[in-house]
Amino acid sequence: MVMPLLDDTYAELQIWSLIGAATWFSPVFWIACSAWALALPPAGSFALSSAVCSSFACLGGYLLLWLVQLGLLLAHHAVQSPYEAPPVQVPRLGLHGRSWPCVFAARVLLRSRKLKDVAAMGTLLGGTAASAAVFVYSYPRMRSPQTLVPPSFTFSCVFGGALGLVYTLQHLLRCCDVLAFPFIHRHRYFRIRHSLPGALTASLQVTSLALLLAFVLKPSAAGAASSIGNGGGSSEGHSIVWFGVVLSRHLSALLTAFHAGSLWVFGWLAGHAPLSIVLTEPPRLVQQCEGAQGAAETLLKALGSSSSTLQDHTLAEFAEIAEGTTAAHASRRADIFADETGRLGWTPLAGFLVEELREFAGTLGAALSAMTGENVAAAKSSASRPPRVQWNVLSAAGAFGGAKVGKEQDRAAWSVRAKYYRVCFCLRALSGMTAASRAEDRFGVVLLCEPVLADVLASLLSTVLALQQYTKQESSFSSRSHPWLPRPIQRVVRLLGLPSHPTLQQPELCAHALEDVARTTTYRVVRTFGPSLVPLLKECRMPPALPQATTNDLARLLQGMLSHQE
Known part of the structure; x- marks a missing residue:
């Protein structure tokens, strides 16, 4: 039922x-x-x-x-x-x-x-x-x-x-x-x-x-x-007592x-x-189904909902099912792999996860392109001028403090903080299901139905590469920027303030933590399938989600993970 x-x-x-x-x-x-x-x-x-x-x-x-x-x-x-x-x-x-x-x-x-x-x-x-x-x-x-x-x-x-x-x-x-x-x-x-x-x-x-x-x-x-009240305190001798009262x-x-x-x-x-x-407690709607039948259908209905909160709860439960080691988790994964065509299980579910990761990596790629374009423009403008020797000079700050930032950088910083949990759940669910398919996919759905194993691997590697480059760029940018409040006022705000949201940190800190999750989940897939992924990645038809990356960049990252150098 x-x-x-x-x-x-x-x-x-x-x-x-x-x-x-x-x-x-x-x-x-x-x-x-x-x-x-x-x-x-x-x-x-x-x-x-x-x-x-x-x-x-x-x-x-x-x-x-x-x-x-x-x-x-x-x-x-x-x-x-x-x-x-x-x-x-x-x-x-x-x-x-x-x-x-x-x-x-x-x-x-x-x-x-x-x-x-x-x-x-x-x-x-x-x-x-x-x-x-x-x-x-x-x-x-x-x-x-x-x-x-x-x-x-x-x-x-x-x-x-x-x-x-x-x-x-x-x-x-x-x-x-x-x-x-x-x-x-x-x-x-x-x-x-x-x-x-x-x-x-x-x-x-x-x-x-x-x-x-x-x-x-x-x-x-x-x-x-x-x-x-205005008591009778007209006497000068009682003025001090009245003041004390x-x-x-x-x-x-x-x-x-x-x-x-x-x-x-x-x-x-x-x-x-x-x-x-x-x-924030998961409703466990999928695990409350009677029997394993219907787990894929329940996930599809929940992920197709208009409520972002319901989607996040479903992704969290999906990640728990994908990484679970109990018999109940295995039975629900088997229900997702049960459809030979993949149209009722693997294809829409994995497609949703891959699309979320590609959209996230594309947002970071747009910010990286904007940063690179600004650096190239600054280099060209400085080359047309006579060279000047300047030591320890920071970039000019915008109004109300902070370095000049474009819309792409703001959008990327917001995505890293706001979608931190969502991207983590997508990474865990996608890698968990892919790694579990090695032993539980009886019909070869992951190898034959889109998104195939090569597409999943390319999405995971693109996310790792995007976070790696974004963390480097954002860290160098933050070191050259000014705080949005002076340090004494920041100390007063921290002293008199409520506890902040866990992701309300500098964007590079959230990106670094998210990069660790992306590396861990990608390593799970790499260790499960081993060197056989190298020729499989060359057959990937899906372009990298990061605009600046190529298939060779993804292959180098994969080779580094296989040799445990990343």
Whole structure:
């Protein structure tokens, strides 16, 4: 029986994943409320249990705040995306895709150039700001209005707006809204427990930065942090005492606001952590089929879906099936090789993987061609001028910092970072199925049906060669470029920032890691078939995916792998 796999089926799975994230978030939120209650001295009279049991109104207030946090969980789910936002360029102003104005516009303002994504970003910003303002204002009044000094309404609004602004900008600029697929799938409890200490530290950092921003936006709010009556302090002898009382009340109000703000930000982070963990868990739609029959059909339906997230999940499961060593994995691979014509299994599946790799290598090749063209043009222009001796001179920087970058370079850097997991899954799935065909392909589908073994090998070698050349070019380019922020400001941003997305690194670092994966997967095929691949590669009719490469370049790379020199 083949399990029907459609977009609405996957949407139903996403709903259940969201329910699971809310289930994990709820106990974490209530435990955090209790821990924060004990952290504000004196802890004995401020325990959450006494506050809850004091009145049903207080219990209703906490339940309402919990429901608000669940609503913000939906807002986080709305801004979640499978890829980083594509780069934005303004050549007339000298702005390339890696300059900070274009990065801000791409990740925060324009998003994926769709109105629903911009609306989701506005919902997250408005929801976090409004809920933070309400919580900062009402939290001390729910806890103990007799002993805690509550902040004023003006300061609560300014501080809450700053909290929402800082958190949303950090969340989007550091690509925390982008799914990060783990290569090792651990238990959900282990992953959530591992992410909570980072959420605690990040909540304190964001609250500190928001408190500083609140003072910058409205300095008068600092003096109005607490509502203090005009007592009879006209006597000059009591002026110092009165000043001390006022200062202590202001500090108490600021401490209470910081306490409430950090708790509310921790609720956002504690809600986003299980959400991102649940959404990156594979649905295992192929492995849930009854029996091995229908695995190829299920993969084809999933890869033909319009959802990029569903395709990534399917590719991850496909890579697991291709590299698996259990009997269940072998039976599903046998179902893919079962069709003698290849039209219902190997041909469309391998064709999808080969096309993804060729498109990726072509993107890197376009960037390499642009870099080479600029170097040749610069050499010709310098040859027409009288030679000048210049020592330790860097290339001119564009506006807002950074060396001059073209659209091809921006597109390639985005592809390396945004499609890192997708390309890894394609490499693993294609090499795993090709290596397994040596022992499991009874009908010779890989040798007879397109894409044949030579085409698969050429695609893998082209990907390795493209990543190898791109890493060298990008490393030399980054060493000559300027950072998009001065180093002191970068240190402050790292100190007060949330953890970034794993692939939000320099492009050459991601390309180097991806090159290691490409080499490992290509070595798997080379070691499986051995020297017999050399004459087979000469019969390849498919041109190399890298425009600068030729068949001889691929043959040299293959010979180096056979001799273990690469």
